[in-house]
Amino acid sequence: MALNKFMHPRNIYKTPPDFAKLAKTNEEFSGVAKVDISGKVSIDFKNPHSLRVLTKCLLKTDFNLDVVIPEDRLVPTLPLRLNYILWIEDLISTINKSEPILGLDIGTGACAIYPLLAAVKNKWHMVGTETDAESLKQARDNIIRNNLQHLIEIRENTTELVIENMFMDENSQTFDFCMCNPPFYTNMQELWESRSPARPEPKNGFTGSPHELITEGGELQFCRKILEESKLHKDKILIFTTMVGHKFNLKELVIDLKAVGITYTTTEFCQGRVTRWGLAWTYQNYDFSTIYSPKDKLPKKRAPILFSLPELKDCSDNIEKLKRILENLQISHKVITKRKTDLMLDVIAFSNTWSNQRRKRRILKRLSEDPVKKARLNLKNQSDESSEKEKEEISKSNETIVTKSIERAEENTSNNVSYNNSIEKHKEAVVHALMKIFKKDELVNIEMEFINGSAGKEGLHQIVQYIKNNWK
Numbered sequence: 206m207a208l209n210k211f212m213h214p215r216n217i218y219k220t221p222p223d224f225a226k227l228a229k230t231n232e233e234f235s236g237v238a239k240v241d242i243s244g245k246v247s248i249d250f251k252n253p254h255s256l257r258v259l260t261k262c263l264l265k266t267d268f269n270l271d272v273v274i275p276e277d278r279l280v281p282t283l284p285l286r287l288n289y290i291l292w293i294e295d296l297i298s299t300i301n302k303s304e305p306i307l308g309l310d311i312g313t314g315a316c317a318i319y320p321l322l323a324a325v326k327n328k329w330h331m332v333g334t335e336t337d338a339e340s341l342k343q344a345r346d347n348i349i350r351n352n353l354q355h356l357i358e359i360r361e362n363t364t365e366l367v368i369e370n371m372f373m374d375e376n377s378q379t380f381d382f383c384m385c386n387p388p389f390y391t392n393m394q395e396l397w398e399s400r401s402p403a404r405p406e407p408k409n410g411f412t413g414s415p416h417e418l419i420t421e422g423g424e425l426q427f428c429r430k431i432l433e434e435s436k437l438h439k440d441k442i443l444i445f446t447t448m449v450g451h452k453f454n455l456k457e458l459v460i461d462l463k464a465v466g467i468t469y470t471t472t473e474f475c476q477g478r479v480t481r482w483g484l485a486w487t488y489q490n491y492d493f494s495t496i497y498s499p500k501d502k503l504p505k506k507r508a509p510i511l512f513s514l515p516e517l518k519d520c521s522d523n524i525e526k527l528k529r530i531l532e533n534l535q536i537s538h539k540v541i542t543k544r545k546t547d548l549m550l551d552v553i554a555f556s557n558t559w560s561n562q563r564r565k566r567r568i569l570k571r572l573s574e575d576p577v578k579k580a581r582l583n584l585k586n587q588s589d590e591s592s593e594k595e596k597e598e599i600s601k602s603n604e605t606i607v608t609k610s611i612e613r614a615e616e617n618t619s620n621n622v623s624y625n626n627s628i629e630k631h632k633e634a635v636v637h638a639l640m641k642i643f644k645k646d647e648l649v650n651i652e653m654e655f656i657n658g659s660a661g662k663e664g665l666h667q668i669v670q671y672i673k674n675n676w677k
Contacts, residue, residue: 211473211475212284212288212475212476213287213288213291213292213474215291215294216284216287216288216291216476217267217287218283218284218287218476222263224238224246224247224248225246227246227262227263227266228246230266231262231265231266233258233261233262234258234259234262236258237249237252237254237255237258237259253276253280254276256280257274257276257280260272260274260280260281260282260283261274263283264283264321268321268322268325268326269325270321270325270351271350271351272316272318272321272347272350272351273343273346273347273350274315274316275315275339275343278314278315278316278340278343279314279315279316280316281314281316281318282476282477282479283318284476284477285474285476285479285481286318286319286322287322288474288475288476289319289384289386289448289474289483290319290322290323290326290327292446292472292474292483292496293308293323293382293384293446294327295496296382296444296446296470296485296493296496297381297382297444299491299492299493299495299496300381300443300444300489300491302381302443304328305328305329305330306327306329306330306381306382307329307330307331307332307378307379307380307381308320308323308329308330308331308332308380308381308382308383308384309331309332309333309334309368309371309380309382309383309384309442310331310332310333310334310383310384310385311334311367311368311383311384311385311387311431312334312335312336312385312386312387312388313333313334313335313340313344313359314335314340314344314386315339315340315343315344315347316343316344316347317333317344317347317348317357317359319331319333319384319386320332320333320348320353320356320357320359321347321348321351321353321357324353324356324357325351325353328356329356330356330357331356331357331358332357332358332359332360332371332378332380333357333358333359333360334359334360334361334362334370334371335359335360335361335362336361336362336363338361341359341361344359345359366434367385367427367430367431367434368383368431368434368435368438368442369434369437369438371441372438372441377441378441379440379441379442379443380441380442380443381442381443381444382442382443382444382445382446383431383442383444383445383446384446384447384448385428385431385446385447385448386447386448387424387427387428387431387447387448387450388423388424388427424449424450424451424454425451425454425457425458428447428449428454428458428484429458429461431445431447432445432458432461432462432486435486435488436465439488440488443487443489443491444485444486444487444489444491445485445486445487446483446484446485446486447483447484448474448481448482448483448484449481449482449483449484450481450482452482455471455482455484458484459471459484462486467486467487467488468486468487468488468489468491468493469484469485469486469487469493470484470485470486470493470494470496471483471484471485472496509641509652509653509654509655510652510653510654510655510665510666510669511650511651511652512650512651512669512673513648513649513650513651514648514649514651514672514673514676515647515648515649515676516644516647516648516649517676517677523644523649524548524642524649526676527642527649527651527672530671530672530675530676531552533675534554534558534559534668534671535554535555535556535558536552536553536554536558536636536668537552537553537554537555538550538551538552538553538640539551539552541639546643546644546645547641547642547643548641548642548643549639549640549641549642550639550640550641550642551637551639551640552636552637552638552639552640553634553636553637554634554635554636554637554658554660554664554668555633555634555635556635557635557660557664559667559668559671560667633658633659634657634658634659635658635659635660635664636655636658636660636664636665636668637655637656637657637658638653638654638655638656638658638665638668639653639654639656640652640653641653641654651669651672653665653668653669
C-alpha cells in the first residue's frame with residue numbers, strides 16, 4: 206500500500222479494510238479469505254472472483270449497497286472510485302453550487318459504481334450513459350436493487366457521440382459536472398503489450414470486457430472527443446472531468462487545453478500501488494487554485510547532510526568551538542534538546558556571511574596594507590633630516606586611514622543577528638536548518654537538515670563547507 210498515504214484525506218480506505226472482521230461478518234468473503242501462519246487474513250488479489258467478492262462486501266459494509274457485478278465485467282477498484290468522487294466534491298465546493306447537484310457519468314458500466322456512490326454518499330442526482338446493452342441492463346438492475354430510481358437514471362447511448370447526444374433535445378438538462386473513466390486501449394494487442402517487461406507483475410487480477418477496455422484511438426482520442434464536444438456545450442455542463450490512466454495522455458490533454466486558453470486543474474488518484482490522474486476543465490469563471498492535492502501536503506522529506514569532524518585535541522570543548530564558528534557567521538542558534546554528548550540546535554541565518562570568504566579577506570588585507578606601504582615609501586623618500594615628530598604624524602595619519610578602511614569593509618560585510626533581536630525575527634531566513642551534534646569514536650558527528658530559506662539547500666551546503674574549512 207505504498208501510495209495510500211497520498212489518498213484523498215476523506216477516503217475511508219486510507220486505513221485498509223479489516224479483512225479478519227469482514228471474514229467473521231460476511232459468509233461470502235470468508236469463502237475467499239485465507240489465513241497465513243501468523244494469523245493474518247488476506248485474499249488472492251490475482252483471482253478475479255476474490256476481487257469481485259471483496260468489492261461487493263465493501264460496498265455492502267461501508268455504503269449499504271447491494272450490487273451484482275457480472276463475471277465478465279470490470280470489477281471497480283473501490284478506493285480509486287471513491288478518490289474520484291471525493292475530488293468531484295472538492296470541485297463542486299469551489300463553485301458554491303447549492304443543492305440539488307446533477308452529475309453525468311459517461312460510460313457508467315454494469316456496476317454503475319459512480320452514480321451509486323454519489324447518490325448514497327451525497328444524495329446527488331445522477332444520469333449514467335451506456336452503449337453496451339448487457340451493461341445497460343445490469344446497471345439499471347443495480348439501481349432498482351438499491352431503490353435509488355429517484356436519484357439515478359441510466360440512459361442508452363446509441364450514437365458515436367460522447368456527450369452531445371445528451372443535448373439534442375431543446376429541453377435538455379444542465380449538469381453541474383460530468384465524469385468519465387474511459388477505456389485505456391486501442392486494441393487487444395496494445396492491451397497485452399502495454400506493460401513494460403521491466404515492470405513487476407501487477408498485484409491484482411485482470412478483469413473487464415473488451416468493450417470496457419478498448420476504444421478506437423485509445424484513451425487519448427476518447428478524451429479529446431470529450432474536449433471537442435465540450436466546446437459545443439460550454440454552458441450545459443459547468444465542470445467537465447475525466448480520469449486519465451496514462452501520464453503521457455494527461456500531458457497531451459493539458460497542452461490541448463492550454464492551446465485554447467481553457468481553465469483546467471489536475472490531480473492524482475493514489476491508492477495501493479496504482480496511480481491514476483484526474484483532469485477537470487471549465488468555461489465558467491471558476492477558481493480551482495484552492496483545491497486540495499494530496500501530494501502538496503506531503504513534500505518529499507529532504508535527506509540531511511551528514512559529516513564528521515575530528516576532535517580538536519587543543520580545544521577544551523569542541524561543541525563550543527562549533528558554536529563560535531556559527532557566531533562568526535552571525536548565524537543564530539537555539540538549543541532544542543541536549544542529552545549528554547548529543548545536542549540539537551535550531552540554526553537560522555538571516556544574511557549570507559559565508560560566501561566569497563577568500564575575496565573578503567583579500568579586500569581587508571589590501572585595505573590594511575596599501576596605506577602602510579605608501580607610508581613606508583614616503584618615509585624612504587623623506588630627508589634624513591625629517592624629525593621624529595613628523596614621522597609620528599605620518600604614522601598616525603596612516604593608522605587612521607587603515608582603521609577607517611577596515612571599518613568600512615567590515616561594515617559592508619556585517620549583519621548582527623541573534624534570537625533576541627526582534628527585527629531579525631521578522632526577516633526572511635536565508636537558511637533555516639536543524640543541526641544535530643553527537644560525539645562518537647573521537648569524532649564530532651554533525652547532521653544538518655534543511656527546513657527552508659531563500660538560499661535553498663545549496664546555502665546549507667556552503668555553510669557546511671565553511672565549518673569544515675575553519676575546523677582547526
